[in-house]
Amino acid sequence: MKHIYLKNVATLRLSAEKCIGCGRCTEVCPHRVFSVNEKKAKIEDKDSCMECGACAKNCPANAIIVDSGVGCAAAVIMGWLTGSEPSCDCSSGEECC
Amino acid sequence: MSNEKSCCCSASSCCNTESITPYEKNDEWVMGEIHTPKGSVPVVSTNLHFKDILGAWKVRWGIGRMNYKINPGLYAIGKPDHTSPVLVSANYKLTFDVLRKELSGLDCWILILDTKGINVWCAAGKGTFGTHELVGRILKTGLSEIVSHRKLVLPQLGAPGVSAHEVTKQTGFSVVYGPVRAKAIKTFLDSGFKATQEMRTVKFTMWDRLVLTPVELVAAAKSSLMVFGVMFLLNLFVVRPFGLTDFIAYTGAVITGTVITPLLLPVIPGRTFAWKGWLLGLLWTLGFIWYSGGVVPGFLLLAIGYLLVLPSLSAYLAMNFTGSSTYTSFSGVIKEMKIAVPLMAISLIVGIVLLLINSIWG
Numbered sequence: 034m035k036h037i038y039l040k041n042v043a044t045l046r047l048s049a050e051k052c053i054g055c056g057r058c059t060e061v062c063p064h065r066v067f068s069v070n071e072k073k074a075k076i077e078d079k080d081s082c083m084e085c086g087a088c089a090k091n092c093p094a095n096a097i098i099v100d101s102g103v104g105c106a107a108a109v110i111m112g113w114l115t116g117s118e119p120s121c122d123c124s125s126g127e128e129c130c
Numbered sequence: 131m132s133n134e135k136s137c138c139c140s141a142s143s144c145c146n147t148e149s150i151t152p153y154e155k156n157d158e159w160v161m162g163e164i165h166t167p168k169g170s171v172p173v174v175s176t177n178l179h180f181k182d183i184l185g186a187w188k189v190r191w192g193i194g195r196m197n198y199k200i201n202p203g204l205y206a207i208g209k210p211d212h213t214s215p216v217l218v219s220a221n222y223k224l225t226f227d228v229l230r231k232e233l234s235g236l237d238c239w240i241l242i243l244d245t246k247g248i249n250v251w252c253a254a255g256k257g258t259f260g261t262h263e264l265v266g267r268i269l270k271t272g273l274s275e276i277v278s279h280r281k282l283v284l285p286q287l288g289a290p291g292v293s294a295h296e297v298t299k300q301t302g303f304s305v306v307y308g309p310v311r312a313k314a315i316k317t318f319l320d321s322g323f324k325a326t327q328e329m330r331t332v333k334f335t336m337w338d339r340l341v342l343t344p345v346e347l348v349a350a351a352k353s354s355l356m357v358f359g360v361m362f363l364l365n366l367f368v369v370r371p372f373g374l375t376d377f378i379a380y381t382g383a384v385i386t387g388t389v390i391t392p393l394l395l396p397v398i399p400g401r402t403f404a405w406k407g408w409l410l411g412l413l414w415t416l417g418f419i420w421y422s423g424g425v426v427p428g429f430l431l432l433a434i435g436y437l438l439v440l441p442s443l444s445a446y447l448a449m450n451f452t453g454s455s456t457y458t459s460f461s462g463v464i465k466e467m468k469i470a471v472p473l474m475a476i477s478l479i480v481g482i483v484l485l486l487i488n489s490i491w492g
Contacts, residue, residue, distance in 0.1 A: 035396070036334055036395065036396050036455070036456075036457045037401060038401060038457055038458050038459065038462050039401055039402065039459075039462040039465055039466065040401075042459060042461040042462045042465050043459050043461060043462070044461055057294065059330075060286070060289075060307050060325075060330070061286060061289035061307055062330070063286065063287065063310060063330070063331060063332035063456070064331065064332065064457065065327060065330070065331055081457070082459060083456070083457050083458060083459045084459040084460050084461060085254075085255065085289075085290040086255075086290045087254075087286075087289035087290040088289075090289065090290060090291070090292070090293050091289055091292070091293060091294050091295070093294075093295040100460065100461065101255075101290065101460070102460030102461075103255055103453070103460060104452055104453075104455070104457075104458035104459045104460050104462060104463045105450075105452055105453030105458075105463065106403070106449045106450050106452045106453060106463055106466075106467055107450045107453050108453060109463060109464060109467055110467075110471075119460075
């Protein structure tokens with residue numbers, strides 16, 4: 034069963050102009066957000082984006098922008114309490130953050 | 131790392147026997163050493179021993195989790211040579227064990243980064259599994275003199291921390307992202323570094339969620355000790371002391387938020403975690419009230435108090451599971467919290483006041 038989180042919140046943006054069609058984004062995205070056709074990447078499923086930032090970090094053309102951060106409520110609360118940036122300091126098992 | 135010492139003779143003729151990666155001689159998972167132009171490298175077993183399995187079980191329950199790590203550096207599987215593939219991973223022992231157990235029969239190198247004992251995905255998010263650490267580790271281990279090819283296989287979930295083109299620019303090594311799961315690594319290597327869409331996609335199965343719940347439960351139990359302490363103090367001077375019934379109601383709400391909601395996650399209606407937790411918490415509370423005899427006069431205040439406190443508690447604990455989930459975005463969590471946190475806080479405070487009134491005045 035596919036997990037679905039909130040709609041229309043992801044900050045992911047792709048510049049088709051800058052895209053060189055290397056396909057690296059499709060290689061790193063853990064949620065199949067991108068597709069590449071005729072040497073251009075396209076955002077197929079923006080609502081599945083979890084803003085991990087892998088695509089932006091690995092895009093050699095700087096064509097992708099996303100406000101990456103940890104989707105973790107405990108981290109956000111700690112950030113609110115301490116007045117710092119939310120950071121994941123829990124590290125549970127294989128899939129924290 | 132000891133390999134930074136310069137050797138007087140050329141790398142190929144000089145047998146540098148110093149160890150590139152320090153390790154404990156009594157570690158059961160080290161089977162021996164292999165010699166390279168840059169020094170010796172520990173050869174690692176692909177079998178997990180009882181100690182490894184026990185260690186994994188312990189960290190899943192939150193015991194010594196922040197100090198379950200191995201030394202960063204280079205390790206060998208089988209009998210790798212200069213043409214063997216190089217897999218990159220994190221120095222969390224649990225991660226390392228999950229990887230090596232999938233590598234039986236292979237000859238390859240494992241380059242372990244110093245992620246402070248944190249798993250690949252988390253460390254990539256923090257940046258410790260990152261470009262800087264990877265570049266540094268390549269230089270420190272002298273990898274370019276140990277292998278003749280220039281290709282690294284990174285776990286796909288390391289990508290949030292590593293800029294592949296930047297690594298190539300700085301070291302000459304090209305980066306290929308392997309599958310999400312270590313289980314698929316053999317297929318990936320056998321197919322000439324090709325990952326299917328399936329291998330590239332993160333899932334979050336019921337089993338995945340189950341193994342994450344003990345840590346949540348232990349954390350909640352620790353905070354609960356404080357709640358129990360306060361209840362105990364209150365009991366010294368209230369008319370209706372808190373007792374076993376309250377304990378069961380409370381514990382049920384905690385388990386609902388930390389275990390039941392994560393397990394049933396995709397089938398619970400709604401999208402936000404807090405809502406899902408609240409819904410199940412409400413069901414638990416209603417069930418509990420019904421089982422304890424329903425809302426009868428004298429029980430009304432307590433029942434309303436329960437209904438305000440317990441579902442909110444489950445909601446809060448469920449909301450914290452966003453951190454363990456594999457699909458929640460930062461923007462989404464912020465949006466969820468901006469609505470859920472004030473509601474939970476109000477409900478909790480009003481509910482606690484009602485419960486206190488009920489206890490103090492009977």
